[in-house]
Structures are given as structure tokens and as C-alpha cells.
Amino acid sequence: MHLSKARSPADQFIGMRLRERRMMIGLSQQQFGELIGMTDQQVYKYEHGINSVSAGRLYEFARELGAPVEYFFEGLEKNEGQLPLRQRMLLDIMRNIGEIKSEKRREAISQLTCALAGR
Numbered sequence: 001m002h003l004s005k006a007r008s009p010a011d012q013f014i015g016m017r018l019r020e021r022r023m024m025i026g027l028s029q030q031q032f033g034e035l036i037g038m039t040d041q042q043v044y045k046y047e048h049g050i051n052s053v054s055a056g057r058l059y060e061f062a063r064e065l066g067a068p069v070e071y072f073f074e075g076l077e078k079n080e081g082q083l084p085l086r087q088r089m090l091l092d093i094m095r096n097i098g099e100i101k102s103e104k105r106r107e108a109i110s111q112l113t114c115a116l117a118g119r
Contacts, residue, residue, distance in 0.1 A: 010076060012049030014058070017072045019047040020087060021065045023094045035064055 022032050022043075029040040029047070036043075045051040053061070053072075062069045100106050 007049040008052070011052050013076050014053055014072045015047045015049040016087075016091075017074070018053070018061060018065075020091055021067050021071065022047075023091065023098075025065060032064075036060060 022029070027035070029043045033040040033043045042051070046053050046057075058072060059069055062071065097106055097109055100109070
């Protein structure tokens with residue numbers, strides 16, 4: 001008999017924050033997995049809240065991603081496990097840019113966003 005564990009809102013939120021941070025620094029799931037010594041499938045399970053992240057593993061993730069451990073909990077209570085609209089939009093933008101094959105176009109988008117941000 002197969003029993004599936006319900007994903008907790010906290011595990012889902014921490015997983016979303018993990019994915020967000022990984023994408024922000026430009027790592028694929030495979031690259032991040034190699035960096036921390038696990039498969040990209042395991043990274044996927046953590047990022048989607050399928051598996052809970054232990055305290056020790058979360059500390060390791062934070063260190064490798066250059067973020068304080070608190071980063072993964074910021075907004076958890078307020079958002080009840082849901083990313084704020086701004087963060088969901090940023091994830092969508094990062095995902096879409098990652099699918100653009102042309103390096104030239106990705107660079108143009110980067111320059112455009114820097115200009116719009118006033119940098």
C-alpha cells in the first residue's frame with residue numbers, strides 16, 4: 001500500500017524560497033545539486049515541498065546560496081505558504097528568460113531591465 005504524505009504549507013513555502021534563491025543566482029537544479037552533492041531530482045523534491053528540508057540541510061543550502069537561513073522563512077506567516085504576487089512574477093520572468101535560446105536576446109533583456117530600474 002502506498003501512503004502519500006500531504007505537503008505542508010511551510011515545506012511548500014520553504015521550497016519556493018529555495019527555488020527563488022537558486023534562480024536568482026543563476027543556477028539550474030542540476031548545477032545546484034552538484035554544488036551540494038545531491039541529484040537534481042532531490043533538489044526538485046525540496047523545491048516543490050515534496051520532501052521536508054532538515055535544519056542541517058537548510059543551513060547548508062543557505063551557505064551555498066549566500067543567504068541567511070531566515071531568508072527561507074521570510075513571509076511564511078503573512079502569506080500562509082503562498083508567494084506574494086511580486087515574487088511569483090519574478091519567478092515567471094526568470095523561468096521565461098531561461099527558456100530564451102539566444103544569448104544576445106537574454107543580454108538585451110538584462111540591459112533593458114537595468115535601464116528601467118535606473119541602474
